[in-house]
Amino acid sequence: MKKYLGMLGLLIVTVIWGGGFVASDIALSSLSPAQILVTRFLLASVLMFPLCARHLKSIKKQEIRAGIILGVYLFAAFALQIVGLKYTTPSKNAFLTATNVVFVPFIARVLYRKHVSVQGVIGAFMAIAGAGVLSLDKNFAIGLGDGLTLLCAVCFALHIFFTGEYVEKYRVTVLIFFQMVTAFAFSLFYLLITGGWGEFSMTREGILSVLYLGAVSTTLTYLIQTASQQYVDETRSAIILSMEAVFGTLFSVLLLHEKIDGKMVAGCILILGAVLVSEIKIMPLSRCERDTA
DSSP: HHHHHHHHHHHHHHHHHHHHHHHHHHHTTSSSHHHHHHHHHHHHHHHHHHOOOOOOOGHHHHHHHHHHHHHHHHHHHHHHHHHHHTTOHHHHHHHHHHHHHHHHHHHHHHHHHHOOOOOHHHHHHHHHHHHHHHHTTTTSBBBHHHHHHHHHHHHHHHHHHHHHHTTSSSOHHHHHHHHHHHHHHHHHHHHTTTSOOOOOOOHHHHHHHHHHIIIIIIIIHHHHHHHHHHTTOOOHHHHHHTTTTHHHHHHHHHHHOOOOOOHHHHHHHHHHHHHHHHHHHHHHHHHHHHHHO
16 A cells, blocks of 8 residues: 555656646746756755754764765756756656656666666667657757756656665655755855856746745655655656656646647657556566565
């Protein structure tokens, strides 16, 4: 039962993150990427502090270190994603981010020499093909926004993988608080080296978007994700979380009236196919585990 509740929690996260692509696009109309990141992670840090405060006297160095590592990957992923969004569409940004699912098993292979299945390799090639269809122009050159988004997918894969490793050892609220503080610190440094706050005109829609990104799409989702990953393995988590691309595209079409062409559809189908192919390898394993239990 806990496993299915964990999977449901991750699915809820994908819906919220799907809305985050639209919120980020709206926020970019009045704020720079650095300003959005600072506001997002400051709000998340403030909201997480009361939940972590009761553990302050018993926090271990290992928990702080784990939170910092997660925070570095989290900042890198969101920074690359939101800068990439300036140069591409929300739906392409969402689907290219979803390729993180194919990187997780390979990260496990590199770091822990875990076996990568044939389905995982096939899924990786399908995801690469889908990303190519979405990103490459007629001269086979990849756009800046799409390239940054693919790098963001690698960082998200690392974040998902290490979250799965750390939630088995450390307290959820402590992990989230320190990763949000770390991400805020890096965001503040990024803001300072890119010119500070400067001049900006915050609209009502921009304010609501930033509040959504900080309170809902960051604080709430990472509470749910980190708690859920206590009961769902890293690869399955990555597969479920990759469905944010579907919701991101859906919300982009419904709310931003984004146009979808044939090339976009083909690329999305390939990436979704990669997700499904990668998932195939999990089911037989689960059955084998039940049979030998």
